[in-house]
Amino acid sequence: MNYPSRLIEDAVSEISRLPGIGKKTALRLALHLLKREEQQTRSLSDALLNMRTKTTYCVKCHNIADERLCNICGSSKRDHSIICVVVDTRDVLAIESTNQYKGLYHVLGGIISPLEGIGPSDLQIDSLLARIENPTEQETVQEIILALSPTMEGDTTAFYLQKKLKSTGVKMSTIARGVPIGGDLEYADEITLGRSIVSRVAYD
Amino acid sequence: MNYPSRLIEDAVSEISRLPGIGKKTALRLALHLLKREEQQTRSLSDALLNMRTKTTYCVKCHNIADERLCNICGSSKRDHSIICVVVDTRDVLAIESTNQYKGLYHVLGGIISPLEGIGPSDLQIDSLLARIENPTEQETVQEIILALSPTMEGDTTAFYLQKKLKSTGVKMSTIARGVPIGGDLEYADEITLGRSIVSRVAYD
Numbered sequence: 001m002n003y004p005s006r007l008i009e010d011a012v013s014e015i016s017r018l019p020g021i022g023k024k025t026a027l028r029l030a031l032h033l034l035k036r037e038e039q040q041t042r043s044l045s046d047a048l049l050n051m052r053t054k055t056t057y058c059v060k061c062h063n064i065a066d067e068r069l070c071n072i073c074g075s076s077k078r079d080h081s082i083i084c085v086v087v088d089t090r091d092v093l094a095i096e097s098t099n100q101y102k103g104l105y106h107v108l109g110g111i112i113s114p115l116e117g118i119g120p121s122d123l124q125i126d127s128l129l130a131r132i133e134n135p136t137e138q139e140t141v142q143e144i145i146l147a148l149s150p151t152m153e154g155d156t157t158a159f160y161l162q163k164k165l166k167s168t169g170v171k172m173s174t175i176a177r178g179v180p181i182g183g184d185l186e187y188a189d190e191i192t193l194g195r196s197i198v199s200r201v202a203y204d
Numbered sequence: 205m206n207y208p209s210r211l212i213e214d215a216v217s218e219i220s221r222l223p224g225i226g227k228k229t230a231l232r233l234a235l236h237l238l239k240r241e242e243q244q245t246r247s248l249s250d251a252l253l254n255m256r257t258k259t260t261y262c263v264k265c266h267n268i269a270d271e272r273l274c275n276i277c278g279s280s281k282r283d284h285s286i287i288c289v290v291v292d293t294r295d296v297l298a299i300e301s302t303n304q305y306k307g308l309y310h311v312l313g314g315i316i317s318p319l320e321g322i323g324p325s326d327l328q329i330d331s332l333l334a335r336i337e338n339p340t341e342q343e344t345v346q347e348i349i350l351a352l353s354p355t356m357e358g359d360t361t362a363f364y365l366q367k368k369l370k371s372t373g374v375k376m377s378t379i380a381r382g383v384p385i386g387g388d389l390e391y392a393d394e395i396t397l398g399r400s401i402v403s404r405v406a407y408d
Contacts, residue, residue, distance in 0.1 A: 002300050004268045004275065004293060011255040014248040018233050029222050031293060033256055034268065041256035044218040045249040051215040052237055052245035064208045064238065071208065089208060089235060096206050 008034075060131065060139075062107040062124045064089050072104060079103045081142040085128065085161065087111050087154075091147060104139070106131065111148065112157040120160055128161075132168045143171040150177050212238075264335065264343075266311040266328045268293050276308060283307045285346040289332065289365065291315050291358075295351060308343070310335065315352065316361040324364055332365075336372045347375040354381050 003009040008030055015026035033041045057063065058070035061083075065071070072078060072092075082103030086092055092105050108123040132141045146161060148154035158174060165172060178196035179188045188196075207213035212234055219230035237245045261267065262274035265287075269275070276282060276296075286307030290296055296309050312327040336345045350365060352358035362378060369376060382400035383392045392400075 002297070004296065005255075005259050005270045007251075007255045007259045007270060008268060011251040014251040017244065017248070019236050020229070020232075025224070027294070027297070028224075030252075030255060032223050033252065034259065038256055040221065041252050044221070045253040047211075047215040047218040048234075048237065048245050049249040051209075051211045051234060052242055055209050055211045055238065064212060066209045066211060090231070092208065093206070093231070 061105045062109060062127070063092055063105055077102075080139045082145065083128070083131065083141055083143070084145045084147050086147050087149070095147060103143075103145075108157070111153045112160055113153045120164075123157075125161070125164060129164065129168070132165065132170050141170060143173065146172065146174045148174075265309045266313060266331070267296055267309055281306075284343045286349065287332070287335065287345055287347070288349045288351050290351050291353070299351060307347075307349075312361070315357045316364055317357045324368075327361075329365070329368060333368065333372070336369065336374050345374060347377065350376065350378045352378075 003012065008027075011030045012023060012026040015021060015029055016023050021029075033044070055064050055066065056068075058065040058073055059068055060073045061070060063070045063072065067074075079102050083106050084095065084101060084103055085106045085108060086095070087108055087110065089107060092107065095101050095105075106124065106128045108125065108128075110118050110123050112118060112120060112123070128144075131139065132144070135141065144161075144165060146158045148158050162172060176199070177192065178199065179185060179192060185193065207216065212231075215234045216227060216230040219225060219233055220227050225233075237248070259268050259270065260272075262269040262277055263272055264277045265274060267274040267276065271278075283306050287310050288299065288305060288307055289310045289312060290299070291312055291314065293311060296311065299305050299309075310328065310332045312329065312332075314322050314327050316322060316324060316327070332348075335343065336348070339345065348365075348369060350362045352362050366376060380403070381396065382403065383389060383396060389397065
């Protein structure tokens with residue numbers, strides 16, 4: 001396409017490097033910004049750069065943080081004896097939005113995937129082991145919950161972690177898998193439905 | 205949602221002000237940028253700000269431009285006797301991508317819409333009149349093509365322009381409306397199909 005301006009072309013090319021945004025959407029966004037106050041583009045541009053250059057990772061759980069410790073690890077209101085192991089920050093946000101979990105997290109930063117060349121050493125597994133093996137006054141881990149996706153990679157990672165953490169004697173569990181709440185049995189896939197029968201829960 | 209970092213929250217809030225991007229997509233884009241090289245965010249941030257602060261509008265056709273004249277008005281390869289009237293830059297790009305038009309453009313900057321409070325005085329209509337009435341050595345307008353959307357607002361604007369430009373005696377036309385090429389008659393809506401029968405074209 002022949003852009004009317006080299007500056008637009010540059011902006012479109014940069015915007016369309018974002019995932020899920022093609023040239024047409026990028027152009028629409030660029031023209032939108034051009035129509036708005038200059039201040040909006042300035043705020044957007046500053047917010048992106050600030051985020052990228054100033055956010056760090058929590059030294060404990062490797063979640064995104066503004067300071068040395070993230071606001072979950074730094075909070076005295078959380079239960080410092082349970083750690084929920086997740087793949088990335090998005091999973092932390094998803095679990096936080098349920099309001100059902102009050103423990104801490106540990107962000108692995110990825111998942112074991114031989115196809116993509118990601119092995120255990122690329123993940124934050126050693127630091128998880130260290131958190132369990134070296135209890136501090138603030139944190140004495142008693143339970144580990146694995147909250148990994150029920151995929152081949154997720155199961156491989158869970159299996160590896162179970163083996164690796166077995167020697168510590170810490171209690172381990174995984175999030176329940178089954179028919180989604182509100183979901184119709186008829187539309188559940190066979191594997192999920194099969195698993196939900198095998199892992200049936202007895203009434204108290 | 206409880207964002208793990210105020211900087212992420214700021215970025216998500218700024219990104220989600222863009223049209224068609226919600227909080228979830230904004231978060232996905234922010235986390236994507238965090239995973240990539242810092243340089244990518246820097247380029248994106250710079251490109252947006254450069255675009256917003258440095259692009260101007262062509263003094264003649266009001267299209268987006270890097271300099272005083274856009275690269276269409278400034279080109280000696282274009283036919284300077286025809287002007288195609290469009291609503292915004294996106295329309296210019298759409299027509300340019302057909303490779304079927306070699307004349308100039310005039311970007312109105314909007315469309316007459318009483319509901320949104322946009323009247324003729326908000327559009328670049330006087331400057332279009334001036335281009336027709338004051339021919340220069342480079343530009344002597346002989347034909348005006350109206351390329352407006354076949355909507356209520358488009359038709360209103362076209363009607364207004366026809367009345368306004370009548371006194372200049374310039375030849376006026378509108379882009380053809382009819383069944384889209386490759387479209388199945390069966391699936392064409394009644395109004396388009398009806399219009400395509402009324403405006404039927406005789407074989408030569």
